[in-house]
Amino acid sequence: MPIPTIICVDDELFLLRSLAETLKRKFGEHYAVEIAETAEIALEIIAELQAEQIDIPLIISDQIMPDMKGVDLLIQVYQASPKTLQILLTGKASVEDVGKAVNSAKLYRYISKPWEEEDLILTVKEALRRYYQDKKLAEQNQALHRLNTDLEQKVIERTAELEKAKQAAEMAHQAKSNFFSFMSHELKTPLNSILGFSQLLAADKTLQEEQYKNIKIINRSGEQLLTLINDILAISRLEAGLMTLNERQFDLHRLLNFIKEMLEVKATEKELKLILEWSSNLPQYIQADDLKLRHILLHLVSNAIYLTETGTITLRVFENQVKNQPIDESISLHFEVEDTGLGINSNCIERILFNPFKSTLNSDLTEKIDLNWSISHEFIRLMGGELIAHPGVGQGSVFTFEINVKAYTKADHTVPEFTLTASDQAGIVLSPELLHSEKLCAQSLAMMPGSWIKQLSQSAAQCSDRQIQSLIERIPPEYSTLAQTLKQLVEDFRFDVILELTDPYVYK
Structure with a gap:
């Protein structure tokens, strides 16, 4: 060396x-x-x-x-x-x-x-010590620099790997969403015929009682399949972050009464008592997403009815009291659904809410849970709340959630009032924002050309949602309410209603 x-x-x-x-x-x-x-x-x-x-x-x-x-x-x-x-x-x-x-x-x-020799030797000795000290420090700095360079390269490589994995996951997620969308549409296409023709056949007065019952079974099974398809599609949209809030001012009291009126028949059939309670200070007009709130309450109350054999189901709503709360400001509303049914094992709550495809409850309830649990839970989260479940007093279960809304002392551009109809009781509800203040009737089509109405009738008779959609696109913008209502009828497979609307023009 x-x-x-x-x-x-x-x-x-x-x-x-x-x-x-x-x-x-x-x-x-x-x-x-x-x-x-x-x-x-x-x-x-x-x-x-x-x-x-x-x-x-x-x-x-x-x-x-x-x-x-x-x-x-x-x-x-x-x-x-x-x-x-x-x-x-x-x-x-x-x-x-x-x-x-x-x-x-x-x-x-x-x-x-x-x-002086001694001074010279001490100076040289110190210089040599300093030289090797600096050399060692320089080598350590170089080693540290190499280590940092290697670490930075590894971070770059790992970041690239993570980005690649993220892109792959996003592509897989998008592929899944696209698959759900594609399959839901492909499943709905034959379902159009099943529901549409079953509704047309059910309207035939010459049917025998046994034939009528069989047709109703077909129609009911088709509606259940439609609900399942829509639920899966909703979960896909929620997972993809495509679901957003559509907030507006509406009458909360009317919505709660609507829930009670709609489900009271189902409760009465099981000899159950459905109770609606709200506090005296509950604001009548609030701003929130009324459609998602209605979906949540319908599911929680109908599920409580389904799981309860005797007793009562209570829907409670009240405002969380805040001292010196200004008028027309954001408030916290507490919603609560209590039943006297079988109750839910607390160990299964998380699986109900977070694993829609792997829900496992008490053995008696295994087949009574649907995807609406996760959908409702995600809707509540989207509105800023959290669905909480706990055992009721003595028996049964209590589901609660709280959301922040803006309260108003009077109505200001609330959504049009809607009424409960026979179709509502059958489980098909037209979205309230799509219904005009006047009931949709044959005269609602009077502004459209006769040839257009005839094509609409023919498309409804064929249960063709694509043809009807192309006809809806030809409706002038000033008649957007009609277009939206017809679109809702198609989505609900109510081709029989469309035929009733067009009959006076086709067969006059």
Whole structure:
């Protein structure tokens, strides 16, 4: 292994050899000592040592030399070998020269001539220690830099892998959403015929009782399949983050009465009592997503009826009291559905709400749970609340949630009032925002051309949702309510209603 070399430079040969002997005697075991009588020779020695990759920890140079001042030599040495430490020997160097050496050559020390041997040895010893300390620190910094570079590269690679995995997951998620959308449409296409023709056949007065019952079974099974398809599609939209709130001002009291009126028949059939309770300070008009709220309450109450054999189902709504609450400001509403049914095992609540395809309840309830649990839960979350379930007092279950809404002291552009019809009781409800304040009737089509109405009738008779949709697109913008209502009828497969509307024009 090459031995590190100390270079001594002085034009006075006697002093040069004396300096070299002193250094060899003290440091010769671990260092070689080279001498140069001129600056030119010193630079040649440095070039040769560097070519052989030998360390040059220290150079000691006289200041006054005939060919080049010591300070100028050290500046060139610094430029050629910046890590080499320099000691200047001088008896006549000016302050200006010393300052130049410090600033331009990073001079380590200067020693006055004639030097004290002990001072020289201590200075050289400290310089060598400093050199290797700096070298070790530089190596550590290089190692740390390499480590940081490697780490940064790994972070870049891992980030790229994560981004690739994220893109793959998003593509898979999008593929799943596209699959659900495609399959729901493909399943609805034959379902159009099943529901449409079953409704047309059911309207035939010449049917025998047994035939009528069979047709109703077909219709009911088709509606159940339609509900399942829509539920799966809704979950897909929720998972994809495509579901948004459609908030507006509406009459909360009317909505609660609608829930009670719609489900009271079902409760009465099971000899159950359906109770609606709300606090005296409950605002009548609020701003929220009334369609999602209606879906949530319909599911919770109808599910409570389904799981209860005897007793009561209670829907409670009240405002959480806040002192000095300003008028027409955001308030917190508490909704609660309590039943006296079988009750739900608390260990299964999380599986009900978070795993719509793996719901596992008490053994008696295994087949009584549908996807609406997760849909309702996600709707509540979308509205800023959380669905909480816990056992009732004595028996049964209580489901609660709270949402923040804006309350109003009077109506201001509330959605049109809607009424409960026979079709509602059958389980098909037209969205209230699609119903005009006047009931849809044959006269509602009077503004459309006769040929258009005839095509609408023919498309409804064929249960063709695509043809009807193309006809709806031809309705002028000023009759958007009619277009939206017809679209809702198609989505609900109420082709029989469309035929009734067109009959006076087709068969007059």
